[in-house]
Amino acid sequence: MIDAVAHSCGHLTSLLATAPTAMDEGSLRVALLASAVLFAVGMIGFLTRRNMILMFLCTELMFQAAAIAMIAFGRMHLDPQGQVFVIFILTVAAAEAALALGLVVLLYRRKPTLDAEAWSELKEC
Amino acid sequence: MTPTTLYLASLAGAVGLFLIMRPHRRGTRLVGTIVGAGAIAFLMTQVLRSLADDAMVPVLEVVFALGGIAGAVRMVTHPRPVFAAIWFVMVVVCSAGLFLLMDAEFMAFSLIIVYAGAILITYLFVIMLAQEATGTAGEALYDRLPREPVAALVVGFVLLASIGDALLLVDGGVDPNRPEAVAAARTDRWRVLDGMPAQLDRTVAELVAADDGADSEAPLTIIRGDDGSAIRFLDGRPMVDVDVAGERRTVEIPESAAPTNTQAVGWSLVARFPVSLEVAGVILLMAMFGAVVLARRQIDLSEDERRVAAGLSPLLEDEDTDFAGGAA
Numbered sequence: 001m002i003d004a005v006a007h008s009c010g011h012l013t014s015l016l017a018t019a020p021t022a023m024d025e026g027s028l029r030v031a032l033l034a035s036a037v038l039f040a041v042g043m044i045g046f047l048t049r050r051n052m053i054l055m056f057l058c059t060e061l062m063f064q065a066a067a068i069a070m071i072a073f074g075r076m077h078l079d080p081q082g083q084v085f086v087i088f089i090l091t092v093a094a095a096e097a098a099l100a101l102g103l104v105v106l107l108y109r110r111k112p113t114l115d116a117e118a119w120s121e122l123k124e125c
Numbered sequence: 126m127t128p129t130t131l132y133l134a135s136l137a138g139a140v141g142l143f144l145i146m147r148p149h150r151r152g153t154r155l156v157g158t159i160v161g162a163g164a165i166a167f168l169m170t171q172v173l174r175s176l177a178d179d180a181m182v183p184v185l186e187v188v189f190a191l192g193g194i195a196g197a198v199r200m201v202t203h204p205r206p207v208f209a210a211i212w213f214v215m216v217v218v219c220s221a222g223l224f225l226l227m228d229a230e231f232m233a234f235s236l237i238i239v240y241a242g243a244i245l246i247t248y249l250f251v252i253m254l255a256q257e258a259t260g261t262a263g264e265a266l267y268d269r270l271p272r273e274p275v276a277a278l279v280v281g282f283v284l285l286a287s288i289g290d291a292l293l294l295v296d297g298g299v300d301p302n303r304p305e306a307v308a309a310a311r312t313d314r315w316r317v318l319d320g321m322p323a324q325l326d327r328t329v330a331e332l333v334a335a336d337d338g339a340d341s342e343a344p345l346t347i348i349r350g351d352d353g354s355a356i357r358f359l360d361g362r363p364m365v366d367v368d369v370a371g372e373r374r375t376v377e378i379p380e381s382a383a384p385t386n387t388q389a390v391g392w393s394l395v396a397r398f399p400v401s402l403e404v405a406g407v408i409l410l411m412a413m414f415g416a417v418v419l420a421r422r423q424i425d426l427s428e429d430e431r432r433v434a435a436g437l438s439p440l441l442e443d444e445d446t447d448f449a450g451g452a453a
Contacts, residue, residue, distance in 0.1 A: 019380060020310040023227075023301040027183040029172045031223055032292045032299065034190035037165065038197050038216070040285035041142075045201035047277030048146060050267040053252050054209055060244065061197055061213065064220050067236070075227040076301040078310035080386075080393040083232045087394065090239050091405040095412030097244045101251045102419035114206075114255050115267040 020078045031072040039065035051114045056100040063093045131289050137164035139282040145202045146271045193219035204269045206252045217241045231387040315356045315363045317384040317392040328382045345369045
């Protein structure tokens with residue numbers, strides 16, 4: 001246990017200037033499991049929350065999960081493309097946050113509630 | 126790990142989340158927390174047990190993963206939006222820790238700066254703006270009652286079971302032991318240094334100066350090969366041919382001069398995805414326009430004001446008389 005922590009910490013301090021090595025199988029599995037769980041929880045949150053702002057926050061959670069999976073697979077293939085893709089995810093998340101929050105403010109001005117059910121007539125069924 | 130254990134753990138997680146999510150009494154929520162935490166802990170131990178015996182247990186990874194999952198669950202179930210946003214900060218910090226452990230330090234810090242620093246603050250602003258206007262202190266009813274929790278949990282945990290199936294079970298899961306990828310990455314990494322001539326010049330000058338002692342004023346030129354690359358490999362070690370005052374020398378580049386993670390990401394971004402970079406800029410610009418257009422306040426003009434705005438003279442001299450006001 002102590003050995004394992006020391007191993008991880010040593011890995012953290014020697015991040016710079018080491019030759020690329022193959023990834024620990026354990027850390028890959030743990031990261032992928034975390035990403036799968038975060039994505040599922042984010043989707044459940046999107047479906048169950050009624051607050052419009054929190055629904056968008058749950059989409060950000062799903063973006064996080066996708067980013068973790070990207071980084072993990074990029075690390076596994078030792079290719080910076082995974083990290084580059086995360087930059088684009090961040091870009092889209094920032095754009096989405098700006099637009100979504102603008103929309104929420106606009107809707108909030110029409111009906112003074114954040115409940116998404118207030119706009120359920122938009123689905124027309 | 127067998128598929129059955131994965132499905133059972135997903136089911137237990139769904140039940141636990143259901144008990145946390147409903148506006149139950151405190152005791153029921155506690156039971157839900159225990160069941161959910163047990164399900165996650167069981168999944169984690171199953172994942173770790175499927176490793177080889179001599180494999181190192183990734184303790185810090187497990188800590189960050191569990192912290193992120195706990196923060197996510199609390200964010201999804203918390204009845205107060207501000208607290209949900211703050212719990213999301215915990216998810217961001219934990220995933221930044223995971224990034225750091227996976228040699229992605231640039232992305233880890235930019236994640237904290239962009240997400241926790243910028244996006245989350247925007248969310249908090251809007252949440253507080255909306256809450257202050259309603260004047261309801263604390264929890265609104267629509268924040269406490271989940272919508273269709275059973276259906277959502279079924280969908281979510283079927284998704285989790287199938288993703289887990291694909292990632293962790295099929296053919297024994299994903300195997301990161303790829304010697305050919307490691308070998309390719311070791312040489313590919315030096316291509317980044319090759320693409321940055323100024324830094325390569327500086328590195329080689331320092332190496333030559335260290336070899337010669339103090340008199341490093343001799344002009345040196347790096348000799349490039351036919352394909353324009355300066356670095357060639359001798360037994361896998363990076364070598365550079367350099368012309369020092371007419372004398373040809375070969376310098377071995379040490380490991381410490383390797384490009385850092387930030388340089389590798391930047392190189393990949395600029396050299397391999399230049400169009401995507403431009404498109405990302407356009408997306409941000411369009412989002413800015415869109416936000417401005419959406420947030421602009423609609424101004425109701427009366428008929429006369431519209432005439433004035435169009436450059437005509439107003440019809441009414443006396444502003445107090447209002448025959449048929451446009452804004453009425």
